[in-house]
Amino acid sequence: MTCFERSPLLPRDTIQARFAALIDAVERADSASQLLQATRTLAQTLSDLRQDSPAEPPPVDALACLVRILGFNNPGAAVAAVEGLIACGPDAVAVLLGGLDDRNYGAKAWAVRALAGIGDVRGLAILEQALADDVGPSVRRAAAIGMGTLRVSHLAPEHRQTVRQRSLSALQGASKDSEWVVRYAVAAALEKLCMELQARERICDEALSTLNILADIEREDVPVVRLRARLALNRLLSPRA
Amino acid sequence: MLVPLTMTGFPESPTPLTAAGDPISEEEALRRLRQDQDHSLQYYAAWWLGKMRSQHPDTIPLLLSALRQRQPREKGAGVEHNAVARNAAQALGKVGDGRAVPELLAALADEDEGLREAAARALGELGTTDAVRPLCERLASGLAGAGACRPNSPKLQEPCEALLEALGEIGEADSMVLDTIVPFLDHERPLIRSAAARALLQLTGEPTWAEPLLALLDHPQLQVRRAALMDLGAVGWRPALDPICRTQAENSLKLIALRGLLEHGIGEPSAETLLEAMDDLL
Numbered sequence: 001m002t003c004f005e006r007s008p009l010l011p012r013d014t015i016q017a018r019f020a021a022l023i024d025a026v027e028r029a030d031s032a033s034q035l036l037q038a039t040r041t042l043a044q045t046l047s048d049l050r051q052d053s054p055a056e057p058p059p060v061d062a063l064a065c066l067v068r069i070l071g072f073n074n075p076g077a078a079v080a081a082v083e084g085l086i087a088c089g090p091d092a093v094a095v096l097l098g099g100l101d102d103r104n105y106g107a108k109a110w111a112v113r114a115l116a117g118i119g120d121v122r123g124l125a126i127l128e129q130a131l132a133d134d135v136g137p138s139v140r141r142a143a144a145i146g147m148g149t150l151r152v153s154h155l156a157p158e159h160r161q162t163v164r165q166r167s168l169s170a171l172q173g174a175s176k177d178s179e180w181v182v183r184y185a186v187a188a189a190l191e192k193l194c195m196e197l198q199a200r201e202r203i204c205d206e207a208l209s210t211l212n213i214l215a216d217i218e219r220e221d222v223p224v225v226r227l228r229a230r231l232a233l234n235r236l237l238s239p240r241a
Numbered sequence: 242m243l244v245p246l247t248m249t250g251f252p253e254s255p256t257p258l259t260a261a262g263d264p265i266s267e268e269e270a271l272r273r274l275r276q277d278q279d280h281s282l283q284y285y286a287a288w289w290l291g292k293m294r295s296q297h298p299d300t301i302p303l304l305l306s307a308l309r310q311r312q313p314r315e316k317g318a319g320v321e322h323n324a325v326a327r328n329a330a331q332a333l334g335k336v337g338d339g340r341a342v343p344e345l346l347a348a349l350a351d352e353d354e355g356l357r358e359a360a361a362r363a364l365g366e367l368g369t370t371d372a373v374r375p376l377c378e379r380l381a382s383g384l385a386g387a388g389a390c391r392p393n394s395p396k397l398q399e400p401c402e403a404l405l406e407a408l409g410e411i412g413e414a415d416s417m418v419l420d421t422i423v424p425f426l427d428h429e430r431p432l433i434r435s436a437a438a439r440a441l442l443q444l445t446g447e448p449t450w451a452e453p454l455l456a457l458l459d460h461p462q463l464q465v466r467r468a469a470l471m472d473l474g475a476v477g478w479r480p481a482l483d484p485i486c487r488t489q490a491e492n493s494l495k496l497i498a499l500r501g502l503l504e505h506g507i508g509e510p511s512a513e514t515l516l517e518a519m520d521d522l523l
Contacts, residue, residue: 075491138493145523181496185523224500224519231516 019062039077043084058088067099071107078110086117093120109139116146128170137179148189175210180222187214191232274303283325291332301338304329327359334363349375358400365407373413376404377421402436409440431465439472458488466490474501492522
């Protein structure tokens with residue numbers, strides 16, 4: 001699918017020329033299927049570059065092109081673009097945050113998914129807002145799981161604690177969401193959040209008590225949410241290997 | 242899956258009552274259903290009581306009276322009464338009270354095809370075994386009768402999808418029922434084929450009836466793939482896990498289907514495997 005040559009020593013200007021052609025193909029696409037194909041190629045090429053030359057930063061105009069595609073109202077292309085952005089990891093965050101457009105609901109929803117998938121703390125405020133207020137359950141669901149998978153290991157211990165506390169508070173609020181799938185994502189996210197913590201930390205205790213509510217037949221109507229919460233409790237409370 | 246119509250297009254409500262579509266209380270819903278000046282308010286109230294599965298003592302009598310509001314079909318008249326009756330029938334299924342059965346069975350023979358559809362779905366939800374025979378009778382004429390297209394209309398002669406699904410939900414697997422359903426596996430419309438396969442799979446648990454549903458997950462039309470996802474979920478057919486994850490459709494719908502596998506299905510793959518597959522789709 002990709003025309004990118006797998007060589008870690010490819011000269012910078014060759015890479016740039018390659019991406020310029022791929023971006024051009026996206027801009028020139030005049031049908032939904034052409035756009036989908038061009039987006040897939042661009043996203044795949046970025047992923048390949050990331051894998052083959054991890055030190056090479058992805059070209060900003062290629063990232064910006066993927067971010068623009070999120071606003072094109074083409075779900076297939078948006079899925080491919082989100083995958084490409086997630087593959088680029090933290091390098092894509094600044095471009096994603098810089099391209100947020102509050103007036104384009106669809107684009108913002110896809111950006112939230114990309115930020116959730118990347119798990120960079122710079123996206124925390126956007127995830128908090130989406131989890132609390134977004135009208136789309138699928139966006140709240142993505143924001144919830146993103147809260148559980150934020151990467152904090154590189155942060156100073158104090159900052160790390162603040163981020164986890166904010167994630168926990170947001171997830172506790174969302175455990176009362178009216179949509180089962182959001183509560184399901186909250187249960188999965190609380191498990192992931194606790195896995196990173198030492199047992200018996202205060203945050204972990206609070207997460208366990210929210211999981212107990214989600215696992216309780218008196219307080220949670222939807223069986224699959226209770227099943228997920230129980231699985232989380234079993235995994236967290238059983239002695240770790 | 243039946244989605245309630247939006248309230249758009251209905252006249253504005255009179256001032257003492259809040260606007261249709263706003264969040265309301267059970268008391269307010271019952272009040273709206275009780276009045277008979279504004280049908281759009283009744284329409285919304287009937288839907289609301291069903292969605293909330295209201296257990297108030299007035300709910301069933303008021304829904305039954307709304308169901309009786311229907312009128313003989315005349316061009317330009319009675320349409321709103323019939324819309325209220327359809328939502329009332331649907332709500333009676335959700336509220337889940339056996340008192341509604343005789344009137345729902347009568348509605349199964351109504352002239353209004355939309356009301357027959359709502360009544361069939363409600364009887365399916367209630368699991369009414371007395372409905373099996375009338376449902377089969379509606380379908381007995383097969384592809385050339387019940388399943389034939391109406392002239393100048395996208396509708397079929399009978400609401401086949403709802404009738405087939407109801408037979409599957411009720412769960413009476415005798416040979417008369419199976420023989421009635423089987424011909425619809427060859428219907429020209431994929432959604433009807435999906436409903437027939439779903440019912441047969443629910444009734445018999447025979448893997449052979451899963452094949453048509455799995456094949457429809459590869460159908461070129463998204464709408465058809467979505468229907469097959471919902472049908473596999475409704476049956477809880479756990480062996481469909483991998484094809485469900487692979488099909489090209491929104492993760493939201495795959496999650497609903499996998500929820501069905503967990504809640505309605507048994508056996509392998511295990512619950513933990515299914516939950517992990519759901520996590521990957523979040």
